Amino acid sequence: MSSAETSPSTTARPMLGRPAIGRGEKVRTAVLAATLAELAETGYAALTVDGVAQRAGVHKTTVYRRWKDRDALIVDALAGQIAADIPIPDTGSVDQDLRLLARGLAAWLTGPAGSAVLAALLSDAVRVPAMAEARARIFDDRLRRAEPVVRRAVERGELPPGTDPAEVIKNLAAPLYFRVLITNEPVDAATADRAATAVLTAARHHGLG
């Protein structure tokens, strides 16, 4: 999120094009951070590759060399941030795993990163179909990464065989998003634990098959 550390200059300098070990990853990180900052500030519709490049202190062509277009850049920035911010637990207990997953999501949703991502994803989402697609793709990626938590629980015999992993993860995440997006209620560890309890109770009694 902190573009301050990674964006030393606003105009392009020839030196920046020179390949060097570690340099590529540094540019990539700077561009992705600049993308998130631009998204938070200007929103999806107004975001330009020019604006991102300027903020990251790189030339526009440097961005286009790595990302085919604006949308690819945005999806990459958002998906990467979420993956880094919400780890997928594997404690051997489904109670513990779902609780940790919900707590991680709660902390992310209410922190600066989550707020910025949600602002970017939703502010223009209804009017900009590409944004809705990007959002769906990002959360699809999230779901796929979280589903093993449920599959492992079924394998261990903690949840019934017919349990639908996607349904469990969606029903775990939904109440937290609902509070942040709709009812404006605080979302904390207790909220996360309640969501985990509700979804576990439903799953254990064949309510999420």
Add this chain to the structure above:
Amino acid sequence: MSSAETSPSTTARPMLGRPAIGRGEKVRTAVLAATLAELAETGYAALTVDGVAQRAGVHKTTVYRRWKDRDALIVDALAGQIAADIPIPDTGSVDQDLRLLARGLAAWLTGPAGSAVLAALLSDAVRVPAMAEARARIFDDRLRRAEPVVRRAVERGELPPGTDPAEVIKNLAAPLYFRVLITNEPVDAATADRAATAVLTAARHHGLG
């Protein structure tokens, strides 16, 4: 919720102030419909009382006579529409009631009215605190109206005594909003029924206490 009755005027024009049976309600309906149309078209931030008045074919002072400000008008328009569109069932069976409630919400969320309301409520929500407040107030109203469904079920002995009505309603609505707002999945009667089953299963086994 209806500020119309409680905030009579800020300015007054003699002719329009003339009371007439039916006329007042007609103006009110036209102004609220115009508000929803403006919201869908221009969004919350750009909506003006001027624009609403023009679209409704009334003078601006007519609007201010009934609603104290722009926000009161918007909240009234949105809350009224949702209340009209999603009836609260009372069939005597909690299965049936929750299923009907979820189906009504699903139909609304995916219909033109719900889409317009969501677009209005969310597009500017993250940047405009007043919009977030309006949204919270509207859904608070919805929750209060739906909670008796759960209380009646507890009284009939269909759900455990400790069941939290607000939690049940929120956990019923959350997966539907989540699909519309985040994963972009279709939301239909089957989705609604799955949400009702999950929440009922959790509630029956003390997962929503």
